[in-house]
Amino acid sequence: MRSALYKAIDLKCEQFWKYLEKSGLLDMLTKVLVALDEEPEKPNSALDFLKHHLRAATPENPEIELPGLEWAEMKEKYEANVEEN
Numbered sequence: 001m002r003s004a005l006y007k008a009i010d011l012k013c014e015q016f017w018k019y020l021e022k023s024g025l026l027d028m029l030t031k032v033l034v035a036l037d038e039e040p041e042k043p044n045s046a047l048d049f050l051k052h053h054l055r056a057a058t059p060e061n062p063e064i065e066l067p068g069l070e071w072a073e074m075k076e077k078y079e080a081n082v083e084e085n
Contacts, residue, residue, distance in 0.1 A: 028054065035073070052076060
């Protein structure tokens with residue numbers, strides 16, 4: 001009985017991972033997390049960094065795509081400098 005339950009759960013998990021891969025979500029998350037890791041000055045909020053970069057990479061903003069994170073990063077740094085001054 002348990003074996004069948006574990007197989008059903010494994011199958012469901014596998015299907016979900018395939019869905020995430022096919023939709024491009026895993027690739028996008030990986031790119032944003034790599035960009036965060038490579039950021040020389042880590043932002044105060046990693047969650048805000050993720051939200052900002054994921055929002056910038058949506059189909060509604062085709063001019064800003066991953067790996068075009070440089071533009072979003074420059075904008076973020078510019079806004080931080082404006083706030084400081």
